[in-house]
Each structure stands twice: as structure tokens, then as C-alpha cells.
Amino acid sequence: MKNYTLTLSLLLFVTFYATAADYTDDAIRTLLPFDAIPAITDPQFVPANAAKLDPDAPIIGVTFSGESRAYSLYLLNGHEIVNDVVGGQKIATTW
Amino acid sequence: MYSRELDGETYTFGVSGKLWRDALLMYDHQTRTLWSHITGEAIKGPLKGKRLKPLVSTPQIAWKTWLLNYPSTLILSVPTRDGMRESLNQDVYADYHASQRAGVSGMEYTDDRLPNKSLVIGVQVPAKDGTTQFRAYPLTHFTKMAIINDTLGEVPLLIFHDKGSFATAVFTRNVARDIRTFSVQDKHFVEDNTGTRWNLITGEATSGKEKGTQLERLPAVNIYWFAWARYYPETSIYR
Incomplete structure (x- = not known):
């Protein structure tokens, strides 16, 4: 069972306390297991009038073939990637 | 923002938990x-x-401004996980954004042309020689004026950043076989040298015989200087 709070705490801990000493230029470093931060593969959407987001909150916006989507950056902090289809275009929204 | 289609195949992406050049790999x-995002x-x-094909998006914008310009938009709903609802109105990285700390590895950044945590709009265009x-x-260039008319290599560019909504967009200035020059009217509305008025959130002409025409939008990112310079050390800086 993934623990969202633990995952983020771990990420922030490493973020704050990792040192330059173990850094090798261009090396791939493992910070967390695969999918510890769960990407969204089956995104669910609501119309704007059902949204509870603060009006000033930042989003990523996309529009293809007349279809538009908004992804809250605060939500993306915990997921990083949304696999979506917008206006027939298969997209990966990344943050 | 990338296409999930490549060479006729469709892919789905997850978070690897691995870091490369201070950013998570997909x-x-x-x-x-493993892919660099x-x-x-x-x-x-x-x-x-x-290489995944980059797609155009609005990399950041206030929800209310997006909604005003795209009233039929849908918005990603809050997933439920382990019976817990995620926080919708909180930035878990607020401390990081507010700090002077660059990156997650603690490495030293040496490109001191700008302070590490300066926010920049990163633009890339192909040149003739391949x-x-x-x-x-x-972003400090946009405190008084929301736009910059520029040319990068062969490409005439219109760079837009609205400090109110934090909206960013990059367009080419090529319209109907000529190169336009833009000036700010009010908020995110501009006028070009032929008198056509444009909405730079949607990229659409709002007046004249070109009404409804779209400016060609290019992929744009809001990114910290240290990260942009780390990936693209050959970058120039608009002064």
C-alpha cells in the first residue's frame, strides 16, 4: 500500500538533505521506487461549475480540436504525469 | 507536454523515481x-x-483566467486514494519555491549569468543549419510590459507573460506571409502593426477581417534558470 504522505516526506527529505558529495554528473540516481509517485492513467474530469479549485490557483491548460482541459499544479505535485486524450490527441501532461 | 504517440505506437507514462540532471525521469x-521530462x-x-514530440500548452495560468477564455473546459478532479482526498488548494513545494536552494541533488551550479532561482521562459527553435x-x-522583463517582440535565429517571436494570471505563451510573429509587430492594448490583448487585435491567452484574433485566425503557438516552459542552463548551457539570455 502506497503511503502518499510518506512518499512526499521522503522526496522532500532527500530534496533538502542530499549532498553534493555523492553526485556524479549525468548519472541516473534512484530516489524512489517505480510508481512511488503515482502517475494518473485514468484521469477523471468535472465541468468548471463543479470545480472546487481556488480561482487564483495555478493550472496547466491545454486545448486541442476545441476540447480544453485544466490540470491543477497542486494536484500534479503528487502525480507528476497525467496520461490523457484531448481532442483525439494522446498527451502526457508532465510537471 | 508531450505526445504519447511515437512511430505509430501509443505509450503511457509513469514516474520512475529516478533522477537525471536534477529532474525526475519518466x-x-x-x-x-527512461525519458527526460x-x-x-x-x-x-x-x-x-x-524523442517525444513536444505539444503546445499553457504551462501555467490562474484557473479563473483559463476558465474565462475557455468556458467549456473540463478540470481534472481530485483522485481519492486510501480513502483520503488530496489537498486541492495547497502547494506542497511552497517552501522549495520560496528558498534559494537549487535542484534536489545539492550540486553546485556554475552558470552565474542569472541567479539560480530566477524564473525564465525557455524557448527553443530550429535553425537553418539543423x-x-x-x-x-x-520574467523580470515582463513587470512593466506583458510582451517582447524578438527574433531568435530565423524565427520572429512574440513572447507573452501576464504577471496577473502568470500566463505564458510563445508565438511566431508570422501571420499571413508577413511578420507582424505587436504592442500591448490592455491585459492580455495586443494589437499588431496592421491594426488587428489579438487575445494572447487563446492566441486568437478578436477584430478585423482576420478575426478567428490563430497565431502559431510554440512550446514554452516556465523554468528556473539553473535547470534551463543545466540542460541547455548554450542558451542565450534576452537582455
Whole structure:
């Protein structure tokens, strides 16, 4: 069972306390297991009038073939990637 | 923002938990190749060397401004996980954004042309000789004027950043076979040298015989200087 709070705490801990000493230029470093931060593969959407987001909150916006989507950056902090289809275009929204 | 289609195949992406050049790597579920989400390039695995096609988006904008311009938009709903609702109105990285700390590895950054945590708009355009030209536009340039008319290599560019909504967009200034020059009217509305008025959130002409015409939008990112310079050290800076 993934623990969202633990995952983020771990990420922030490493973020704050990792040192330059173990850094090798261009090396791939493992910070967390695969999918510890769960990407969204089956995104669910609501119309704007059902949204509870603060009006000033930042989003990523996309529009293809007349279809538009908004992804809250605060939500993306915990997921990083949304696999979506917008206006027939298969997209990966990344943050 | 990338296309999930490549060479006729469709991929889905997850978070690898691995870091490369101070940014998380994505992986695709189909081949487990590792991809940079900064460059879209596959750096390890069966698809190494392939590159995802970048797509245009509005990389950041206030929800209310987006909604005003795209009233039929849908918005990603809050997933429920382990019976807990995620926080919708809180930035878990607020401390990081407010700090002077650059990156997650603690490494030293040496490109001191700008302070590490300066926010820039990163733009890349292809040059005639097959290379790519990079330029960083510091957001500090947009405090008085929301737009910059510029030319990068061969490409005439309109760079837009609205400090109120934090909206960013990059367009070419090529319209109907000529190169336009733009000036600010009010908020995100501009007028070009032929008198046509444009909405730079949607990129659409709002007046005259060109009404409804779209400016050609280019991929744009809001990014910290240290990260942009780390990935694209050859970048120039708009001064």
C-alpha cells in the first residue's frame, strides 16, 4: 500500500538533505521506487461549475480540436504525469 | 507536454523515481525506457535516443483566467486514494519555491549569468543549419510590459507573460506571409502593426477581417534558470 504522505516526506527529505558529495554528473540516481509517485492513467474530469479549485490557483491548460482541459499544479505535485486524450490527441501532461 | 504517440505506437507514462540532471525521469509502461521530462528524450532503455514530440500548452495560468477564455473546459478532479482526498488548494513545494536552494541533488551550479532561482521562459527553435537555438526570457522583463517582440535565429517571436494570471505563451510573429509587430492594448490583448487585435491567452484574433485566425503557438516552459542552463548551457539570455 502506497503511503502518499510518506512518499512526499521522503522526496522532500532527500530534496533538502542530499549532498553534493555523492553526485556524479549525468548519472541516473534512484530516489524512489517505480510508481512511488503515482502517475494518473485514468484521469477523471468535472465541468468548471463543479470545480472546487481556488480561482487564483495555478493550472496547466491545454486545448486541442476545441476540447480544453485544466490540470491543477497542486494536484500534479503528487502525480507528476497525467496520461490523457484531448481532442483525439494522446498527451502526457508532465510537471 | 508531450505526445504519447511515437512511430505509430501509443505509450503511457509513469514516474520512475529516478533522477537525471536534477529532474525526475519518466518511464513508459510498454518498454520501461527512461525519458527526460525536460527534453522528451529517451536516455536509457530499448527506445534510447528517441524523442517525444513536444505539444503546445499553457504551462501555467490562474484557473479563473483559463476558465474565462475557455468556458467549456473540463478540470481534472481530485483522485481519492486510501480513502483520503488530496489537498486541492495547497502547494506542497511552497517552501522549495520560496528558498534559494537549487535542484534536489545539492550540486553546485556554475552558470552565474542569472541567479539560480530566477524564473525564465525557455524557448527553443530550429535553425537553418539543423541545430537548435535556445533563449531564456527572465520574467523580470515582463513587470512593466506583458510582451517582447524578438527574433531568435530565423524565427520572429512574440513572447507573452501576464504577471496577473502568470500566463505564458510563445508565438511566431508570422501571420499571413508577413511578420507582424505587436504592442500591448490592455491585459492580455495586443494589437499588431496592421491594426488587428489579438487575445494572447487563446492566441486568437478578436477584430478585423482576420478575426478567428490563430497565431502559431510554440512550446514554452516556465523554468528556473539553473535547470534551463543545466540542460541547455548554450542558451542565450534576452537582455
